[in-house]
Amino acid sequence: MGFPSPITREQVAARILAGDNLIILRNKVIRVPPSWLATHPGGPLAILHFVGRDATDEVDAFHSDATLERIDRYTIGTVDVGEHGWLSFVPPIMSGWVRRITADGSKQWYNEASPFNSETDTAPSPSTQFLLVERTEDPPRPGPTLETLQPPPTPISPKIYAQHSAAYKVLHKRVIDAGLYKTRYITGYGPEIVRYTLLAILSIVAYRYGWFITSAFFLGLFWHQVTFTAHDLGHVGVTHDWTIDRLLGIFIADLLGGLSIGWWHLPFFAVSPVFFNSLWSSYYKRVMAFDAIAKIFIPIQHKLFYVIMCFARFNLYVLSYTFLAKHAFEPRKAVGGRWWWWGEVICLGLFFCWYSSLLMAIGNWKTALGYLVVSHVVTSPLHIQIVLSHFSRSTEDFGPVESFPARQLRTTVDVICSPKIEFIHGGLHLQVTHHLFPRLPRHNLREASMLVKEFAKEHNLEYAEFGFFEGNGEVRGVLKQVADQVKIVGMVADANIRDALKK
Ligand code: HEM
Known part of the structure; x- marks a missing residue:
């Protein structure tokens, strides 16, 4: 399709300020229709955080070829991207602005939080970092302005990031040409299925013989292992068909494991000293308070790490069900309509039936409690693994200018392990490559990582x-560092109070 003349940077900004969700793909301007925003399978926030930005690499990484063609249909024109690519704007959501439906049915800007930028450029808190805090007073204007969209000055070089981005496209092509998007059903998932079946049989047999704690142990191992396949399915990384992968995902995650395939996340620790302020989460839509409880627990978080990890699965239940409750009255998803939601709710109901019958049939509440605890604690290496791959790395935000590959490499780490025992880590040990190519089948990650x-x-x-x-x-070192800083902040505050009282 030909377009008359390129859309200027000012016109892009003006349309964003007027409420359009425009993203840049290569040199094309894509207008994401409001219907897609609400029903996007990756959630509206994924799109909102890329408004005004060059999202080419992220979009290529996250979508199937068929979806990429569909996205292309929303092109409304082209832009001149310049020698070092498109200089990204700051998406309105990153400075606390969202669109809301008002009483008369029209959509207006709403300021849900205030930006909190570091005035000095320090390692833990670069000037490019966009954090949000609770809004305490009304904003001076009814919407974001041209100034709000401008990225803050950054010491990083757009030229270097443009080079990384160009090289990532070549790398992606090499991965595709090497056939690494082809799922290894027999050699990859074959042994997985044998392993899962064996663990399930061992758990059932032990239960039948009354060896309840042994049965709980094997059930925990079974959950630990199947979660890796649920994770693959969540990323549409098995059949690459959203519907089939979602159905399989609902069966494994919801019915067998009691968790929502649409959502799983991490237990919470503070990993950046910037968190010593209460921050607004544009994901949870609430203040993540640095409150009295945080002040008690963060100074000892490194000591509690393994204890919390033992019970992390319970946190996943809470987050899974909150996610499903929030989506109960949402519009139909563009892919999957509403059946995905009903599928998850029904399968979770069935999970509770089979698991609670298992506990009740034990006939002794102490052993049943032991069964519950052991089956959950055994899954804890999975949670430790997820934390390892993310929390020991940088949490700094270099702003919208940083390229996708540079950000993914900077914020993720692999766990080295022999191919013979890598089933224990379930592909999550190759996190760097997984974050660069999230849809890549797990059993090809090692080859791709080369x-x-x-x-x-x-x-x-x-x-x-x-x-x-x-x-x-x-x-543990990172958790302790932050814990120690909280203690120091606390000591300084106490000394200030003492000084003030003396005066
Ligand atoms: C009009 C624009 C868009 C359309 C039509 C669209 C459509 C889709 C579809 C159909 C899926 C399911 C997976 C698939 O079938 O490929 C998906 C997943 C996803 N999309 Fe988009 N998308 C759009 C823009 C974006 C943008 C700008 C981002 C942000 C970078 C994004 C991030 C994601 C993510 C994170 C997932 C989940 C993938 C995963 O978990 O591995 N999408 N999208």
């Missing part, structure tokens, strides 16, 4: 990896 390592070396980017035990040490 190409990513070459890419990182060529572009002077760090491909971080550590051993499992070293990684545990790193994470």
